[in-house]
Amino acid sequence: MTTGALPILEIRGLRKRFHDVEVLRGIDLVVLPQQLVFVIGPSGSGKSTLLRCCNRLEEPSAGSIRVAGVDVMARSTDINAMRRQIGMVFQSFNLYPHMTALRNVTLALAKVLGKPRAEAERIGMAALDRVGLADKARSYPGELSGGQQQRVAIARALALEPKVMLFDEPTSALDPELVGSVLNVMRELKRGGMTMLVVSHEMRFARDAADRVIFMDHGVIVEEGPPQQMFSAPSEARTRAFIAELAR
Amino acid sequence: MESWSRFLDTFFNWEVIERYFPAIMKGVVVTIEIAAAVVVTGTLLGLALAIMRTFRLLAVNALIVVFVDIFRALPPLVLVLLVYFGLPNIGINLPSFAVLWLVLALVLAAFAEEIFWAGILSIPKGQWEAARCTGLGFLGTLTYVVLPQAIRLTVPPLTNRTIAITKNTALGTVIGVGEILNQATTAQSFSGNATPLMMGAIAYVILFIPVVVLGRFLETRFTWRRV
Ligand SMILES: Nc1ncnc2c1ncn2[C@@H]1O[C@H](COP(=O)(O)OP(=O)(O)O)[C@@H](O)[C@H]1O
Numbered sequence: 001m002t003t004g005a006l007p008i009l010e011i012r013g014l015r016k017r018f019h020d021v022e023v024l025r026g027i028d029l030v031v032l033p034q035q036l037v038f039v040i041g042p043s044g045s046g047k048s049t050l051l052r053c054c055n056r057l058e059e060p061s062a063g064s065i066r067v068a069g070v071d072v073m074a075r076s077t078d079i080n081a082m083r084r085q086i087g088m089v090f091q092s093f094n095l096y097p098h099m100t101a102l103r104n105v106t107l108a109l110a111k112v113l114g115k116p117r118a119e120a121e122r123i124g125m126a127a128l129d130r131v132g133l134a135d136k137a138r139s140y141p142g143e144l145s146g147g148q149q150q151r152v153a154i155a156r157a158l159a160l161e162p163k164v165m166l167f168d169e170p171t172s173a174l175d176p177e178l179v180g181s182v183l184n185v186m187r188e189l190k191r192g193g194m195t196m197l198v199v200s201h202e203m204r205f206a207r208d209a210a211d212r213v214i215f216m217d218h219g220v221i222v223e224e225g226p227p228q229q230m231f232s233a234p235s236e237a238r239t240r241a242f243i244a245e246l247a248r
Numbered sequence: 249m250e251s252w253s254r255f256l257d258t259f260f261n262w263e264v265i266e267r268y269f270p271a272i273m274k275g276v277v278v279t280i281e282i283a284a285a286v287v288v289t290g291t292l293l294g295l296a297l298a299i300m301r302t303f304r305l306l307a308v309n310a311l312i313v314v315f316v317d318i319f320r321a322l323p324p325l326v327l328v329l330l331v332y333f334g335l336p337n338i339g340i341n342l343p344s345f346a347v348l349w350l351v352l353a354l355v356l357a358a359f360a361e362e363i364f365w366a367g368i369l370s371i372p373k374g375q376w377e378a379a380r381c382t383g384l385g386f387l388g389t390l391t392y393v394v395l396p397q398a399i400r401l402t403v404p405p406l407t408n409r410t411i412a413i414t415k416n417t418a419l420g421t422v423i424g425v426g427e428i429l430n431q432a433t434t435a436q437s438f439s440g441n442a443t444p445l446m447m448g449a450i451a452y453v454i455l456f457i458p459v460v461v462l463g464r465f466l467e468t469r470f471t472w473r474r475v
């Protein structure tokens with residue numbers, strides 16, 4: 001490789017079937033360090049399944065996935081150690097409702113990495129500060145807006161210093177006026193050099209933050225390219241139809 | 249006026265009260281001891297079974313379900329008599345209080361297991377996934393994320409069930425455990441007066457009203473705090 005940059009995420013021939021339905025039908029995808037790869041596609045095309053295979057929330061049926069060169073599927077790989085290097089942000093936030101924002105962020109620091117309380121809280125506060133919520137550290141998720149909850153969820157992933165972060169429609173469950181705050185945090189992560197794989201339909205965000213846009217349909221990557229090209233002049237008819245639909 | 253004094257003499261006879269007060273108090277102590285032992289061991293065993301069930305081992309889960317269904321189906325009195333008169337035949341002689349404790353603890357464990365299990369199942373899959381994504385293992389997720397939420401949900405139904413089952417300590421009277429009702433019926437037959445039974449009833453009320461009130465308090469408190 002001329003750039004010398006080894007891929008952070010390398011997916012080869014990924015297939016996933018649920019019973020007799022093949023949801024992913026041979027996905028090849030490489031994400032280089034500090035890249036933001038943006039995934040779009042109709043509902044049911046397999047975008048969530050693709051992300052969930054990356055940290056084995058779903059077991060791939062075939063193919064290989066490497067994160068920073070390590071085979072996620074290998075028997076010798078400690079999946080729990082692997083997972084904390086792969087941050088995941090869900091559409092529905094999934095914060096722990098019985099814990100404060102800070103405890104949500106520090107739980108894994110304390111119980112997985114074994115950090116002493118003071119250090120875990122220092123790291124946790126820094127992560128909350130990065131998403132602009134240091135002042136909400138003592139609040140419970142139920143006391144926060146959707147946008148704030150999603151930013152806490154991002155801080156929870158961020159605190160573990162992941163090598164790559166996966167976002168599954170992070171703003172789809174938010175009221176329109178709260179979407180911006182989450183996207184701004186994601187922009188800031190991108191500027192900070194975080195490698196990201198993002199499933200979303202926020203085209204404006206993709207235009208100014210994505211290095212590459214991937215269009216998926218029926219379990220395959222139909223087309224990919226830089227955002228300008230994908231949104232203005234896609235070459236596949238299916239992509240054009242979908243983009244036209246999105247832009248309405 | 250005549251019947252009023254007869255009523256008082258039958259249910260609130262002062263002499264009888266004075267004579268049998270110590271015996272009833274002894275019964276109160278025994279009832280409290282057995283109830284406490286039943287509550288602690290029954291809920292802990294129920295929780296342990298519910299946790300065991302999360303491992304989803306087919307054979308183990310089948311055994312748990314069979315145990316739970318049988319102990320929920322049988323009237324506790326039947327179990328008490330069966331164990332008390334049955335076990336000596338196979339060479340096991342348990343003191344009567346132990347039989348009562350064992351039976352009620354198992355009955356409570358059966359109900360508690362179902363309540364805890366329902367609580368665990370009601371925690372959304374996303375909670376498990378979010379925790380596992382941070383590298384937390386199955387047990388860590390269960391301990392720090394799922395159980396604290398599940399147990400919160402189980403407090404109201406579990407409190408009600410616990411009250412219902414601990415009242416069954418009165419069944420001890422049929423196998424001679426010296427709890428409240430046993431002391432009261434013995435005193436009643438010696439004195440030929442119903443006053444000891446009234447004393448027993450009052451003792452139950454004094455004992456259980458605080459628990460019932462606490463149950464109601466927990467119920468409102470824990471439904472509010474659900475965020
Ligand atoms: N656990 C599952 N069991 C069975 N089918 C599933 C499961 N998860 C997803 N699917 C199916 O896989 C397909 C792709 O789903 P998903 O990856 O969620 O699509 P997307 O995120 O693009 O909307 C859908 O048809 C969905 O019904």
Ligand SMILES: [Mg+2]
Pocket residue numbers: 047048049168169
């Ligand atoms: Mg999806």
